[in-house]
Amino acid sequence: MPQLEASPALDFQSEAYKDAYSRINAIVIEGELEANDNYKKLAEHLSEHKDDLIKLARMENRHMKGFQACGKNLNVTPDMEFAKVFFAKLHDNFKEAWDEGKVVTCLLIQSLIIETFAISAYNIYIPVADDFARKITEGVVKDEYMHLNFGEEWLKANFETAKAELEEANRQNLPLVWQMLNQVAEDAAVLGMEKDALVEDFMITYGEALGNIGFTSREVMKLSAQGLAM
Ligand code: Y39
Ligand code: FE
Ligand code: FE
Ligand code: FE
Secondary structure (H helix, E strand, C coil): CCCCCCCCCCCCCCHHHHHHHHHHHHHHHHHHHHHHHHHHHHHHHCHHHHHHHHHHHHHHHHHHHHHHHHHHHCCCCCCHHHHHHHHHHHHHHHHHHHHCCCHHHHHHHHHHHHHHHHHHHHHHHHHHCCHHHHHHHHHHHHHHHHHHHHHHHHHHHCHHHHHHHHHHHHHHHHHHHHHHHHHHHHHHHHCCCCHHHHHHHHHHHHHHHHHHHCCCHHHHHHHHCCCCCC
C-alpha cells in the first residue's frame, strides 16, 4: 500500500517521536559507521577497485555525520548500545566471511543487503521526515544507489564463479534482515514509516539487483523470499 504524504499528525518534538527516533537514528548512524568499515576492508581484498572502495567508505563516513546532525537537530541522543546489538549478527557474519576470504559473501552482505535496506528505509523516510533530515537523506540515498551499483557490477562480472556462494550467503543473511525489520517496525511506524512499504521497497530493489547480476526471475523470487515471515 502506498504511503500517504507527510502526515500532519507527526509531532517531531513529542516524547514518543523522540524516543523512537533515538533508536532508528542510532541504527542508521551505526549502519553508516559499519558500512565505512566494511568498504575499507573490501578495499584491501579488491585491490583493483581500491580507490573506488575508499571513496565509498568516505561517503559512508559523511552519511554518518549527516545523520548525527539530524539527531542533534531534534535534540535526540541516539541509543548506540541498541544499534550495536541490532547489527551484531550481520556484523559477525561479515567478519567471519572476511576472515575466510569470502569476498562474494562480504559484497552480498554490504553492497546488496545492507545497501538495499538503507535505500528502502531512506526512500520511505524522506516523505515523512522533518525538513532538515529530509534534505540530508535525499543526498544520502543517491549515494546508496551508487554503492548498490558497485556490488551489482562486480558480482555480474564474476557471476559464474560467485553464483553458488551468493545463494548460500543469501540463505544465511537475508532472514536476518526480516528479523531486523520486525524489531524496528513499531519504532518506524511512530516516525510515519509503514512496514509494508519498507518490505515492498526492499523486495523491488533487491530483486532488481539480483536480476541485474544474472539470476533468472524464478531464481530472484526464490532468493528474495528467503526467510521472509511477515
Ligand atoms: O550503506 C549504507 O549506508 C548502509 C549503512 C546504512 C544502513 C542503514 C540501515 C537502515 C535501517 C533502518 C531501518 C529503519 C526502519
Ligand atoms: Fe567492526
Ligand atoms: Fe551510507
Ligand atoms: Fe552505502
